[in-house]
Amino acid sequence: MENNVLKLEHCTMQFGGVVAVDDFSMEVNEHEIVALIGPNGAGKTTAFNFVTGVYEPTNGKVFFHNELMVANHPAGKMKKLYKGDPDQICEKVVRKTPDQITKMGIARTFQNIRLFKALTVFENVLIAKHMHAKSGLLKTAMHLNYKEEIKMRKEAMELLEMQNLAAYRNDIASSLPYGQQRHLEIARALATNPTLLLLDEPAAGMNPQETDELAAFIKKTKEDFNLTVFLIEHHMDLVMGISDRIYVLDFGKMIAHGLPADIQNNDRVIQAYLGVEENA
Amino acid sequence: MKKFASLFVLVVVFAAMLTGFAYAADDEITIGVFEPVTGENGGGGFQEVLGVRYANEVYPTVEVGGKTFNIKLFEVDNKSDKTEAVTAAQNLVSQGVKAVVGSYGSGVSIAAGEIFAEAEIPAMGASCTNPQVTLGNDYYFRVAFLDPFQGTVMANYAFQNGAKTAAVITQLGDDYSSGLGSFFVTAFTKLAGEGSVVSQEQFQTNQTDFKAILTNVKAANPDVIFAPSSIATAPLIIKQARELGITAKIMGGDTWENVTIIENAGADAEGIVLSTFFDEADPATDEAKKFVPGFKEYLVKNNQPDVIPAVSALGYDAYLAILTAIKNADSVDSIAIRDALVTTEFNGVTGQISFDENGDAVKQLAVIKTVEDGAFKFLQTVTVTE
């Protein structure tokens, strides 16, 4: 058996007659940083969201640590409309909601930062600890779980200190500067104790200097927490700088995958990105 | 805009501070008026209040122990709502009222009854007709007749006028309507035999479409329809029944004696029959003879139509009952007034009134009226002795 953390098999997404992702397969190995790139509308967000549980693929499977996490096949009206390979239709249907996926050890961030805006920085991180709490509702409500509560608070505080956010702990999340909000969102994701971290365009809206800092930060975090990272991103320099491997999507189809250096020189990728790589 | 808003709040606060500082002088006694002037029964309640106010204007003082006391009315609005009624009743208690008059609508009276009993303040119901108001409550009295009596009266009237079958329409969640309806059913079944009530229908509070119910009634083809209901719903039932081509006689209870019904139901109101407490064309007592012209004038002064609603007459009588009891007791102590009420007997506007062991007015007589040419017309009196 292969030792991959995440694996997508023959994933297809069809909205009505439009194929957004076409028979996409990929894997992310332990302790790797893997990026999924592609021009706008290539279907990378859709593919990403198979893993987060936001979308169900029309057909295909997703494995996490070799455990079947998501599986679906065309049903109802889609049976007729389905344009994919009929041989690859998967039999089982497995659905996991985003919270179940998080509990399995996959944490994520969002493209447009989604912090709990009106809560403090500390509360934002502390909330992520809730799912690991074992005390029942009654015990928690009566504050009889104080040992657990103290432990949760301690862990959250440690995390903030590691991320250099301890100074802001009583500030309201939305009052932080943009870059810090990104950090906080990653810190919050880490608080769920994940083994796989999903980053949805982490450098969106950042200037080059901030992007560089972010790249270093992601690498360091990966080492510190012994993580595997899967990200989708626009910024080529970030992707090229940190990724171990890269997958490229265009019009729903995978057009290339390999090491950053190979991708940079791949003609099809350059074509697809025409003009974009000059920015990078 | 925000400034205006703040200003508005300030004005409200200021206005609130300006008012509400009234103290009772020691030659004054206060009688509480516990009536709905808003809400579902706001209209009827107001008419009752007018009767009480007029009575107070006619008899503003009472002599007790050789000293003349001014009678001051303290009005609270129970908003036809039981929750509000509790607070309103407590308000009367803490105002130190010696006795209470009210209320239109039995529900609020029942809700307040316990409070008056706890505070040992006698209450005189005017037009609340549900037996539960006075039952088991030593402090609640009333000048009106009761629903069982009224239901029997209407059943008798219908039967005597040749009705063999009847349909009954009542309002869900309304003790007046449901109670009166069920008393009618009992009485009519006794008179006309099992199965003579051919259709029993219920409708929801605030319902405005009665066609489905009435279609069922039409299918059952009764001789009369008894539909005790509030002034709000009665015209709707009457008009929609006529629209569906129902020709049966439509009858109602005491609430129907209100010009609003004639105004709203128009020509369709012709021929409806109702029971009531009072007939201005046929004053039963000297008090009534005095009351009719005086109150008509008072109504006009208050921009009301000059037709005397029975509830106003009852409001007047309720005030009179308290007044007489104070005189008889020769005391302004509320417990003494209560004890005096038990034996009080007087000639009111709606006839001679005395109270039985439950505190209910002993009345064997009800007035049956109909609508003719857009006005209420006296039809007959019905006497029932059980």
Next chain:
Amino acid sequence: MKKSTKTLFNIIAVSIILAMLIFLELNKRKYSYDISIIERSIIYAVAAVAMNLTNGFTGLFSLGQAGFMAIGAYTVAILTIPVEARAGVFYVTGMNEFLSKIELPFIPALLLGGFFAAVLAGLIGIPVLRLKSDYLAIATLGFSEIIRSIIASPQLNMITNGSYGLKKIPRFPSIFVPMILCSLCILIIVMLINSSYGRAFKAIREDETAAEAMGINLFRHKLTSFMISSFFTGIAGGLLASYMGTIDSGTFKITLTYDILLIMVLGGMGSVTGSILGSFLVTAGREWLRFFDQPLTLGSWQVPLFRTGFRMVVFSILLMIVVLFYSKGLMGSKEFSWEGLLGFFKNLFTRKQKLNGGVSNGK
């Protein structure tokens, strides 16, 4: 502020309240009006705090308060009316054989009322809470109407006494009973809000998608919040039954829900102390504004507008003003603190100075 000073302040505040309550209790008759306002306020406060738990803290728009209160109230009423008084109460059809023999003490009946309310909340919540929460508003609003018409239905005459309502419900023996019970309820809700579950609720309110990504099961937490809120709403209903002594289905109209909603909005969504404050202001204010309904003459000038019904108009305008201009309510999502109170007075003082200065400079 030092912790010891705060404790001192708290002790002083609690003793003042206690002293006031004892004074009222001793002069029951004279202050029965005030007592009844306080009792009603504190009962509404429980309902408003419970509503705040779903609406203010979890971000679910539930409008079923009247329905859940009806469940609690009827449970308490049916189970606590003294057995010997029941024949008189169920004077039309008599009471169900089985039920007519069961009489429970107040507290167990109250808990049972809350329990039934929570179970019903679960039954509505399970289909509806999986969907967008807008539907919850309309489903709960509809539900409370259903409950009302079922309670009033003649088919249930033997249990709820249908249209005739219930009376002879034992009333509170003293003001301390509702006071203690209500404080306890509010305390439990506050403790819940400050626990790990409370944080999860707030996370859902802030951002459902992000909360889900934090491993929070949306459906389960929403349902939990909704059911707990309904439990306490049921309890508030039970207390209301005992406060009123008589209830019927008309007591639990939609206006009751709107009253609670107004209290919550006025106090500030997401603030428990705001709800309590709002409850006292609204309940007392409602009585206080009664003068709007009486004709008012200043000197010989008859003030126009003042007549029956004006109070409710003023009341609804006040609600609109709060919603439109002070959308945070009195407390926003903050809680009462002594610092806040001191700050408020300080602010008031300095702002006045500023205002004075501003006027002179401006001219």
Next chain:
Amino acid sequence: MSLATFLQHCLTGISLGGAYALIAIGYTMVYGILRLINFAHGDLFMIAGYLMIFTLADFPWYIAIPIVLIGTVVIGIVIERLAYKPLRSAPRMSIMISAIGVSLLLQNLATYLFTALPRGYPEIPYLKRIYQFGPLSASFVTFLTPILTMALVFLMVMMINKTKIGMAMRAVSKDYETAEIMGIKINSVVSFTFAIGSLLAGIGSILYFTDRMSVNPFSGSLPGLKCFVAAVLGGIGSIPGAMIGGFILGIGETFLVALGFSTFSDAFTFILLIVMLLVKPTGLFGEKATEKV
């Protein structure tokens, strides 16, 4: 149940359903655009009823009807401008609370101005003439309501699909921000939506009250709630859906009462809602919307 009774019930149900449909359209349009349950819509309908009482006292019907319709539209737009527009960027719950506030205000204002006693609705000539078909008996308005409703729905669908403002409305309902970027004047689209909704409420009010003959300050609240349910049943945002939903409710309710379950006629509406949400949350004609993450 005899055939005549059955047909009579059908007639009642269809007519009631038609009036429900007209109000439901107002809900569905406003919800489609602002995602707002306009709790005040039912009360606007009530206010339109009062307007008619007062205008018909002074004017002949052919002048009174336009005055009432224009008046209702103006009030509808004013409500939107004063109570909803300032809150457009506020949390959704605030704007719904504002709607409840407006509803309360209209009810209390009506109680204050016109008292709680019901007022007789004036008879508009022709509408109230009673026709007899064998055992069936109904007034002209009973027949007119469903026909007029269907005609108006047809017009509305045409307008939404064929006109420029209709396209703008569809755009705003699909994506508010993008529509704004594309140069659509959100404010005028919203106002226009309220105007149309109010106009239909005004027409519905004339039909409904002519049939029921009296108005009180609360006569709008329950029909209002039910019509929102009708809109949900049909699929919120869909105009033909709202019409179908209205008819289902009207007919269903009438037959429930006819069969002697009047206790549950209101409950029926909401049970239908819950069942619908369980089986097909998007309603009969609704489209599934996926949230963008």
